[in-house]
Amino acid sequence: MPLRTKQNYIDSIKAMQTNIWAYGEKVNDIYAHPCFKPAVDAIGMVYALSGSEVKNEGYGLFTAHSPFTGDRVSRFLHIHQTQEDLKNRFQLSRNLVHKHGACIGARCVSTSVLNAVFTTTFDMDQSTCSDYHTRFLKFLGHVQENDLAVAGAMMDVKGDRSLSPHEQVDPDLYLHIVEKRPDGIVVRGAKASISGAAIAEEIVVVPCTALSADGQDYAVSFAIPSDAPGILHIAEAPAPNMRRLVGKEMDYGNARYGVHGSTHVIFDDVFIPHERVFMCGEYAHAAKLVNCFASLQRLNTTSCKAGHRDLLIGAAAVAADYNGVGSARHIREKLADLHHHSEIAFGCALASIYTGEKTASGVFTPNPLYVNIAKHKGVEAIWEGTYTAADIAGGLVCTLPTADDLAHETIGKVIDKYFKGKEGVSTEYRIRILRLIEYLTGQGSVVPIESTHGAGSPHTQKITIGQDLAKKIEKFKKDAKIMAGIKGEDI
Ligand SMILES: Cc1cc2nc3c(=O)[nH]c(=O)nc-3n(C[C@H](O)[C@H](O)[C@H](O)COP(=O)(O)OP(=O)(O)OC[C@H]3O[C@@H](n4cnc5c(N)ncnc54)[C@H](O)[C@@H]3O)c2cc1C
Structure with a gap:
């Protein structure tokens, strides 16, 4: 068999x-x-x-x-x-x-x-x-x-x-x-x-x-x-x-x-x-066994985590669509950044295979340097992805009501009305995708999402920072031109 x-x-x-x-x-x-x-x-x-x-x-x-x-x-x-x-x-x-x-x-x-x-x-x-x-x-x-x-x-x-x-x-x-x-x-x-x-x-x-x-x-x-x-x-x-x-x-x-x-x-x-x-x-053979196991498992987990990030990128993109902001520039850039960091890890892991070697026993093993870089980068991308997806999905990831609430004959109607996103998308589907993001980002507490969205989502702070810079940018440019000796500016 x-x-x-x-x-x-x-x-x-x-x-x-x-x-x-x-x-x-x-x-x-x-x-x-x-x-x-x-x-x-x-x-x-x-x-x-x-x-x-x-x-x-x-x-x-x-x-x-x-x-x-x-x-x-x-x-x-x-x-x-x-x-x-x-x-x-x-x-x-x-x-x-x-x-x-x-x-x-x-x-x-x-x-x-x-x-x-x-x-x-x-x-x-x-x-x-x-x-x-x-x-x-x-x-x-x-x-x-x-x-x-x-x-x-x-x-x-x-x-x-x-x-x-x-x-x-x-x-x-x-x-x-x-x-x-x-x-x-x-x-x-x-x-x-x-x-x-x-x-x-x-x-x-x-x-x-x-x-x-x-x-x-x-x-x-x-x-x-x-x-x-x-x-x-x-x-x-x-x-x-x-x-x-x-x-x-x-x-x-x-x-x-x-x-x-x-x-x-x-x-x-x-x-x-x-x-x-x-x-x-x-x-005397313990270290070799440990290192060989670790290299091989780091290769597998790097691949596995790339799959998790693919799902996370997909879920965050769907959540943004359901919120009506799927085509917003900062959202698209954030998803592309996450994809970029994810593929760096995956690419390093591929490099570990292409530069791998056979042991005396005939087992083909990955290059330890590149597989360790890959694992490390992959974990960074997972944590970064958690933040990015939490940012894109919104605060409901940690404040959603339950399936029982939605199914309840009295409050279910209230939830259906007020938790709706974009017209044409059911409230249930919106809740489902947010629950998937909660799962994929591993949020078992309100603290990370609350700190991300409480008092305003990250992009709102960037807007304020951008507005402040807009007030100052002409002065900054002028100072730079003077320093570079560009004519026409007052000293
Ligand atoms: C979900 C999950 C699944 C797992 N599946 C498997 C599996 O299938 N098979 C398996 O064998 N293992 C598995 N593991 C175990 C995993 O390999 C260990 O969790 C990991 O190696 C870290 O060990 P630890 O959890 O004991 O943390 P620790 O080793 O206690 O590490 C905590 C911190 O202490 C530091 N530290 C540890 N020792 C020292 C030291 N001597 N000096 C200075 N700093 C030190 C570390 O760098 C780290 O920052 C799994 C773990 C998890 C969480």
Whole structure:
């Protein structure tokens, strides 16, 4: 079964015995939970697009030929053999965000972690005569053949950041080996904010930082099912998720898929059989594994965030149209600026692919300099986009009433009348696009939007500043001409 269906994935996640807690309660039915279902559906949508259901025009992007199974496999589980592979994987993230607008970590991070462990185990076997790579290839075949969702867990909870893992007062603040048995190892610790960990079938764990000989118990990598005994997931609880506990579809902005879906994953003395252990004490290889994972994931996230900015530009443009100011010059310039900054990041990421290199194992990896510049620029563009979109959309982004208000027989009519924008656009659609902007800009508090629009939108201040300059500009020009020795001006 190289490519499976959406339903097959959903059934598999529902059947798992994953120990998940959210809002102080155990989650017994993950697919019924308002803070998990959208994330499962987003992954399901990706399966539907890439799997046997649709042989669409993106099929070449979604799948690749695996030299390890001899079959076509999901691009998310593919080991990058060529520059073209890396480019295709990169492009895929942006294209998919246009459809889900959220996070598909249980598929997305798999590429980075599988490629990083592939290349590191290859190097380890060369230098230490271990058989980690052979073990890993077996695991890779398993996930490729069954088209599994795989999360990647690198980030430890880290405690005091100024201390190394082995220096922490509580040694469990970085995941580590607590026991070595003849048939495997036992690990303890916690990985923080792991995208899609509870809605993936497998979690691949890697170390979080470079390590010295003192930290060799922390040099550990392995694969484990997300519902293995001893694993506990504690759900994220960002403000928009809380609204899902009380609101209606229209209140969420991105109702279908708009949940990130990360969990904090606690490993309470979890047994890992030998065949699933890919690093066990080889501290000298930890830094390379961390850096390879980071470079690959920074490439994916740069593509993903470009997709988010595309959606944001589109949403802000629609909001401006609905407000009747879509053709205003300052609005068009702001959108073009955002597009410009967004594409700088995307272009740097492409440069990292075109200047990338093959590792000894044959994995094609991005140029670390350009991929780090790309990630950095992309994040700047996200924050800038938040401000720009908030500016363009107006203060209602943080003061909108709810879907229940709009549906109410008495106040609904009032809202419909007074929250209208341009003639011909329904009030409901205007509210919907503003809710999407609220979601895309991550506004869980009134403070950023209130400070943007309270006492006047940014352009009104520019108008006043421009009017002041208009009064002074002739004097400024005159002074400049005198200084430049241009004749005809009084000294
Ligand atoms: C939504 C979300 C999804 C994520 N998904 C994943 C995932 O799928 N897999 C995964 O492995 N991780 C994931 N992460 C974790 C992510 O990689 C970390 O959040 C990130 O690396 C920052 O670590 P931190 O949150 O512990 O912040 P910190 O490391 O505490 O950083 C906070 C600040 O402290 C500074 N700082 C930290 N250490 C030091 C030091 N020693 N000296 C000086 N300054 C320091 C930092 O520069 C920063 O300014 C996710 C995070 C989020 C928010």
